[in-house]
Amino acid sequence: MSEAARELVIVGIDNAALSPLLEILEERDTISANQLRLLELEDSEVEPQVFANRNIPVQELEKFTFAPEQVVVLLRTGEVAQAALAAAEAAGAWVLDAAGNTRGDETATLIHPLLNSAEIAHAERHVLALPSAGAAMVAEAVAPLAESLQAVDIQLNQPVSALGKVAIDSMAAQTARMFSGQDAEVDPAIGHRLAFNQLSAGEALLASGHTLSELALVHDLRRLLGESVAVDACINTVSVFHGQLANLRVALHEDVDLEKVRALLGNGARLQLAEQPSAEDAVGSEATIIGRLRQSLLNSHQVNFCAVSDNLRKDLAMNCVQIVHLLLKNY
Template sequence: MGYKVVVVGATGNVGREMLNILAERQFPVDEIAVLASRKSLGTEVSFGDKTLKTKDLDTFDFTGWDIAFFAVGSTATKEYAPRAAAAKCVVIDNSSLYRYDPQIPLVVPEVNPEAVEDYKNKYIIANPNCSTAQMVVALKPLHDRARIKRVVVSTYQSVSGTGKEAIDELWDQTKGMYVPGQEKAPSVYPKQIAFNVIPHIDVFLEDGSTKEEWKMVAETKKIVDPAIKVTATCVRVPVFVGHSEAINIEFEEFIDEDEVRDILREAPGIMVVDKREDGGYVTPVECVGDFATFISRIRQDSTIDNGINLWCVSDNLRKGAALNAVQIAETLGNRVLKKG
């Protein structure tokens, strides 16, 4: 016996990826509905070997449905997620709207699976920011061993994190470099993204950080440990899919790089590829379509007490969004909503 599942925002990058992953992981679906705004009404999407037509989100009745994956922005989520929750359909939300609500669990199943049990507070579970999700998968097993004091992270985030328009902009600008008359001025981003990097993701805050950087701080504290100090610099790079992070970790006690490597090899959701040779590491191109968070370049940092450096790469449309949401549903099913 399976679940009645709704995917809201099924025509977007993340919504389509959710459908792919639900099928790939053989999530127990008895019935599925795919919803979109009226401008996308009737658009066809794939679910395994089936082709589904989108229904109107505005008129959809969530009564009797078990789980709703929301892959739309905060504005639409604010309007429609409470409707689903009021119908006792558990919302798993990919937007940032509910992440910082103390009554709503923010979940990465490899890190804090027990938090899903708090879904009953509001019948909503939040999915973390893509850059945070992959980082905390790496941090948690190390924190359990040696207690993390401080994290310094620089991210290299792909344009797919912004959406389809950003992917198109990178593609068009790249073509425009080589084809006279096809130059493309920036519209999604404040500066050219092709052959460039932009140290600016989301809006700027009063202290000079961006909201993306603030998210990494706040979400790491909520998911792993409020005592961990985090400072982040988030950068958009001309990569279509896959986020990368250079992470520096300071621990309360000494931990050897070999032990770090061994711990991460045994940790759920992680694949260690760490050879000290040309190509002995993972890049964003290689992580696309994979479920794992990849860790490379593990090494001691001798400039601080008890320091470790590492390189972390993951498919942001998967672990950073769709995969994590489906894993939340799997955890919810195993721990709470057992059927049959």
């Protein structure tokens, strides 16, 4: 079947990543408007989405019939998303889980388009998983150091958009109320004010003291970097809408040669070097920006630096589009 006859099906329209995903699909001419199908729950009130100067209607997920010529992207979680995944896989379609539905399922092949896209050809199932935005950024940032990498300790400052569209809307409403001199209404699911705040954790703590997102970040990085690399992570939520920043403590197998490390990072795919990057510098960009490179004062084998990126556009939408392109073209 020709590429022109293929369809891209996106499940989950009420997602903060949808807008940049559609923008990049259109910018790169990955598909035509005739090839795009948008699905949402039957009782959802979702307006048609504009793509390539066309209004694309949003169809009812429960009534949709999946087919083998489709590539299905999951932007939604929950039982309905799990059912859609099973139905699409049973129909012979390729499924790309961009929402964490397959987290912990080793039979779903984790794909970062810059690091291991060749693994698609050896996938056990027609089900691929996209790394979390934080894992995707960190994996890119440390990939040039892979030959000497021993351990990575991550302090990730994630934006509110990492918690979902509901959290974005909640912070916007809280900000407006506070500027009007009113008390901000706190979302009980989060338990803290999002506006003008920093959260030590954006979700419930597990018995280990980690959050599920922190363990998911560690899990994704171990799959991308290899089990021989030790990984630990802490995720804080900061009061910005978009753009993530990670402070990385990277242990190498030998003493740090700072100029060598700088040269390796400078040649990394989609990496840019800057002296003092901020998350704002990366919003709207297609690059991960590396900065504040320095040798640790505690360990001669450790180098410290920060990485910033656009969590929605680059680490989710762009990576998703690149995988979709490969599936439509080659599989």
